[in-house]
Amino acid sequence: MNWKWSEYGASFSEPSGILGLMRDLGEALAGGDPDLCMLGGGNPAPIPEVEALFRSQWTALAEDGTRLEAVLGKYDTAQGSPVFLEALADYLNAKYNWGIGPENIGITNGSQTAFFHLFNVLAGGGKKILLPLSPEYIGYADQGHSRGMFRAVHGLLTETGPHRFKYRIDLEQLTVSEDIAAIAVSRPTNPTGNVLTDGEILALSELARAHGIPLLIDNAYGAPFPGILFREVQPVWAPHIILSMSLSKLGLPGVRTGIIVADRPVIELLTSVNAVAGLANGNVGQALVRPLLGDGRLDALCRDVIRPFYESRSQRAAMLWEEALGNTVPWMRHEAEGSMFHWIRFPGLPVKSAELYRILKQKGVLVVPGHFFFYGLEEAPPEMHECLRVHTAMNPEMTERGIGIIARTVRSL
Numbered sequence: 001m002n003w004k005w006s007e008y009g010a011s012f013s014e015p016s017g018i019l020g021l022m023r024d025l026g027e028a029l030a031g032g033d034p035d036l037c038m039l040g041g042g043n044p045a046p047i048p049e050v051e052a053l054f055r056s057q058w059t060a061l062a063e064d065g066t067r068l069e070a071v072l073g074k075y076d077t078a079q080g081s082p083v084f085l086e087a088l089a090d091y092l093n094a095k096y097n098w099g100i101g102p103e104n105i106g107i108t109n110g111s112q113t114a115f116f117h118l119f120n121v122l123a124g125g126g127k128k129i130l131l132p133l134s135p136e137y138i139g140y141a142d143q144g145h146s147r148g149m150f151r152a153v154h155g156l157l158t159e160t161g162p163h164r165f166k167y168r169i170d171l172e173q174l175t176v177s178e179d180i181a182a183i184a185v186s187r188p189t190n191p192t193g194n195v196l197t198d199g200e201i202l203a204l205s206e207l208a209r210a211h212g213i214p215l216l217i218d219n220a221y222g223a224p225f226p227g228i229l230f231r232e233v234q235p236v237w238a239p240h241i242i243l244s245m246s247l248s249k250l251g252l253p254g255v256r257t258g259i260i261v262a263d264r265p266v267i268e269l270l271t272s273v274n275a276v277a278g279l280a281n282g283n284v285g286q287a288l289v290r291p292l293l294g295d296g297r298l299d300a301l302c303r304d305v306i307r308p309f310y311e312s313r314s315q316r317a318a319m320l321w322e323e324a325l326g327n328t329v330p331w332m333r334h335e336a337e338g339s340m341f342h343w344i345r346f347p348g349l350p351v352k353s354a355e356l357y358r359i360l361k362q363k364g365v366l367v368v369p370g371h372f373f374f375y376g377l378e379e380a381p382p383e384m385h386e387c388l389r390v391h392t393a394m395n396p397e398m399t400e401r402g403i404g405i406i407a408r409t410v411r412s413l
Helices: 007-013 017-031 048-063 065-073 082-096 111-122 198-211 264-278 284-293 297-325 353-362 396-412
Strands: 105-108 128-134 150-154 156-161 164-168 180-186 215-218 241-246 258-261 332-334 341-345 387-391
Touching: 048 065, 048 284, 048 297, 065 284, 082 105, 082 284, 105 111, 105 264, 111 180, 111 215, 111 241, 111 258, 111 264, 180 198, 198 215, 258 264, 284 297, 297 341, 297 396, 353 387, 353 396, 387 396
Parallel strands: 128 150, 128 180, 164 332, 180 215, 215 241
Antiparallel strands: 105 258, 156 164, 241 258, 332 341, 341 387
16 A cells, blocks of 8 residues: 655654664664674663662562552553652652642653653744754654754864863854744753753753743753762753653663653643543553652662762773774764763764764674764754764673774774
């Protein structure tokens, strides 16, 4: 049959970066090649202490027959589990004094789903989402029902040391025109590991407030959980800010639980979308995490286990890059301030990053080519085809072998 899609359907039928990434990861995992270096994707690393805690949580849930039946056998509300919403509001108020209630929190089927809904209820029909720091997360690029939904501003590239650099928001070039419906950032930034400073967040917040539009902050790797931050920053929320959190990087990507903290009308709209699109959300993630909110175990897990784990893996990878590349070829690494990635640039790379990705894949190394993260720009920046996003937190031997293969391949080119 010759299928004919609507404009909405056609937007999903074309190739996309996130689809290709997830397909490659799925095929690689299904193949079971023990020599494959999985340095792409964003799956959290297996951390024994984290796995043990959630295993004990699952066991406790399974042994409580009444609670288990409620979690597995009943729909929750389209907003989320009322007891989880109340516990999370109390937890956030105790830490940050935000003065929020359960009515300010909504659950979605992962934060990726939350941004899909938020972008499309805020923008489209000529209205755009402003991304003030490009490169930005690959998963946003194809989420707009209408084409050209994003307008991005390239970051100011500042060298911070030998083979190191950092992107900063170019506040002088950041303007909010009448067609901008919202501003959106990730913090820490995926792909670069950049952490926007408190000053940059304050400037964006004031800019959004002045123009009567929301500021969306994707906090999937940030504070208070999972806390994959290697510098101290202050989480913020206000009625014009839509803050997204997730249970995925805590070690629970399979439960698909996204959390939105926002003004009540935003939560009410998301609740309506949830009800129409999927009736309700998954219960398991909320049930596993709720007991950890009130007794300090979640904070201890993030502070004493998760952050040190990822920071040490990042530091080790930084040493591996230095050892493998040295001064043999031009290369730069973005300052790793959070998340689980290194963003590597090879100035003057004689092939595009997409071709380098293909070559590395043939050699058994999966990374993510950088060009997918530059979208919504009026002009392509010089480094658009010179960068790779590399996951640094998985098996240390795999990471070392993969970085070695990348270095030898680039030198040969």
